[in-house]
Amino acid sequence: MSGFKIGNVDIKNRAVLAPMAGVTNPAFRLIAKEFGAGLVCAEMVSDKGILLENARTLRMLYVDEREKPLSLQIFGGSKETLVQAARYVDQNTNADIIDINMGCPVPKVTKCEAGAKWLLDPEKVYEMVNAVSNAVEKPVTVKMRLGWDEDHIYILDNVRAAQSGGASAIAIHGRTRSQQYEGTANWEWIGEAKKIATVPIIGNGDISTPQEAKHAIDHYGVDAVMIGRAALGNPWMLYQTVQYLETGELPPEPAAREKIDICMLHLDRLIAIKGELTAVREMRQHAAWYLKGLKGSGPVRKQINEAESRDTFGIILYHFVEQLERQMQEV
Ligand SMILES: Cc1cc2nc3c(=O)[nH]c(=O)nc-3n(C[C@H](O)[C@H](O)[C@H](O)COP(=O)(O)O)c2cc1C
Incomplete structure (x- = not known):
């Protein structure tokens, strides 16, 4: 199984490390990369933090050459600030891809009209993605959940909106915002989204073994799998997944x-x-x-x-x- 492309960026295999706030800093990302992840995603960064040149936020934009290709995720609620922050990342960082967070469920973020809040409004998704992708050179991607809650699952409209707005790939976590991390990820919806997508779809949610990763790719047709919690303290999971996808063999557990x-x-x-x-x-x-x-x-x-x-x-x-x-x- 070979890799895939996000815009002009070559991703050498189909295992992606999920963005995780407080976890996917350069220390862990580099380990994930050394264990074979095709793409690593940095923890989310606030657009306002970038624009205010907050020292802690700017440190979060550091990308080591050895981590590349790397996707740097930003979040925000207003078009102006998001576009300016994206421009800053485009011009001042070593990141390869700019990702927009459209899945964060925490009230502190959704109250500012950011993160998962957009999932209720496909027109806004189009407008924001379009504005950002027109403002930058690097490929723009989006990470979204299925919808706000069970009664508002607009994943298909939101995928259409993001791709016509210029997104080069879309990662989908198969839960709604109201599920937070409860229940199980609904991969049927991810499979439906893949059917209508014209850009690579990265499936995400509850992948905990290399076999599950392979099943997700074979059965739901996703271009790659994004692995989050299963890699915590266990970068071997990434290595095993890459090997299993490429050779069908499972490397042993570490001592x-x-x-x-x-x-x-x-x-x-x-x-x-x-x-x-x-x-x-x-x-x-x-x-x-x-x-x-x-x-x-x-x-x-x-x-x-x-x-x-x-x-x-x-x-x-x-x-x-x-x-x-x-x-x-x-x-
Ligand atoms: C500690 C932690 C922090 C997270 N931070 C982010 C984040 O900054 N941006 C984001 O898009 N998703 C974030 N997520 C969500 C993950 O990227 C992923 O979508 C979710 O954990 C489901 O994948 P998994 O079942 O493989 O863990 C976070 C998840 C965890 C557990």
Whole structure:
């Protein structure tokens, strides 16, 4: 199975890392890329934050050369600010693709007429996408949900609106805004959207194994799958998916030591971006994800939650791995 194209950008395979606020910063994106993701998506960035040149927001626009191709997502509620922010990203960043967020369900965002709020108004979708794509050189994509709620599923109209507005690809999360992350993603709607689409459709929602990724591509015809939560603490999932799609073979699960090595690499990259204390605190949640499935890791998570330095973090994790390895030898 080969790759696909978004505008003039070549994506070398069909596994895409989903944008995740607080997660898909350069530290994790680079790991996802090294594990084979064809495209990585940065966490969403506020249009107003860009225009106000907020230091924290501008730092979120940094893209390492090794992460490319990369999609940088912006969100906003007014045409003027969104267009200006897109222009800024177009002219001042190393991103390959500009993505517009049309799925964020949180009230703080929808109250500002941004994120999933647009899903109620296909005309607005057209107008906004058209204005942004006319203002920039880089390809523009959209990430949307199926609709606002069960009674307002306008996915087909919204896909038509986005593509005629100039979107070069559309990612669809198979839930409504009111579902938040509850229930299951409805892939039937994603399949219907693919049938009427003239641009690549990236299907998203609940893909947790390489086999599910393959099923989504084979059965619903999507051009690629976008993987979010299943990659948390588990970039091997991306590697396994790419290999499975390309060769039909499933690489083995990683050993505990390999998981901890990557967790520490993740921490070191986060330290380089955010400084030791912030990085260590942020990594506590990630470490819990990396430890998932390792027998007896419960108490380790508790210890990690109190670690305040890289050294303590490493001592706790490697001590646990050594314990596990000893147990294995004894069996
Ligand atoms: C922690 C977290 C943060 C997220 N942040 C964003 C975001 O910034 N932009 C966005 O479009 N979607 C965001 N999402 C939604 C994901 O991109 C994705 O659509 C959703 O998790 C469903 O895919 P999954 O079932 O593979 O996780 C986020 C999801 C999670 C779990």
